[in-house]
Amino acid sequence: MKTFDDLFAELIEKAATRPEGSGTVAALDKGVHTLGKKIIEEAGEVWLAAEHESDDALAEEMSQLLYWLQVMMIKRGLKPEDLYRFL
Numbered sequence: 477m478k479t480f481d482d483l484f485a486e487l488i489e490k491a492a493t494r495p496e497g498s499g500t501v502a503a504l505d506k507g508v509h510t511l512g513k514k515i516i517e518e519a520g521e522v523w524l525a526a527e528h529e530s531d532d533a534l535a536e537e538m539s540q541l542l543y544w545l546q547v548m549m550i551k552r553g554l555k556p557e558d559l560y561r562f563l
């Protein structure tokens with residue numbers, strides 16, 4: 477099973493190697509403004525799923541929000557350790 481650390485390592489690799497067809501690479505190229513809007517959208521979907529949907533649907537929305545946060549981290553050059561300092 478993939479963990480968030482695995483996903484972060486995969487996304488770092490994609491950002492560096494820029495494989496054809498990667499949605500992550502395309503999203504990184506669009507920039508912080510687009511990524512920020514995606515984070516807001518996914519956060520809204522998490523809220524709605526928590527109010528109205530199943531545990532599975534909520535977990536899926538949360539995974540997508542965490543994906544987009546990781547893409548923003550990479551765009552801004554942040555590493556997990558930069559966040560851990562505030563936990």
Ligand SMILES: N=c1c2ncn([C@@H]3O[C@H](COP(=O)(O)OP(=O)(O)OP(=O)(O)O)[C@@H](O)[C@H]3O)c2ncn1[C@@H]1O[C@H](COP(=O)(O)O)[C@@H](O)[C@H]1O
Nearest residue numbers: 483486487490497498499500501518521539540541543544
């Ligand atoms: N975990 C994710 C992931 N979570 C969410 N998303 C993206 O976020 C979108 C969220 O779906 P929504 O239903 O909210 O939106 P949508 O309307 O379907 O999609 P959009 O039109 O808004 O893009 C998905 O369509 C994906 O584009 C992800 N995209 C990629 N990954 C993983 O990231 C890795 C790298 O992916 P690539 O860069 O595409 O190779 C792979 O392991 C992928 O599984």
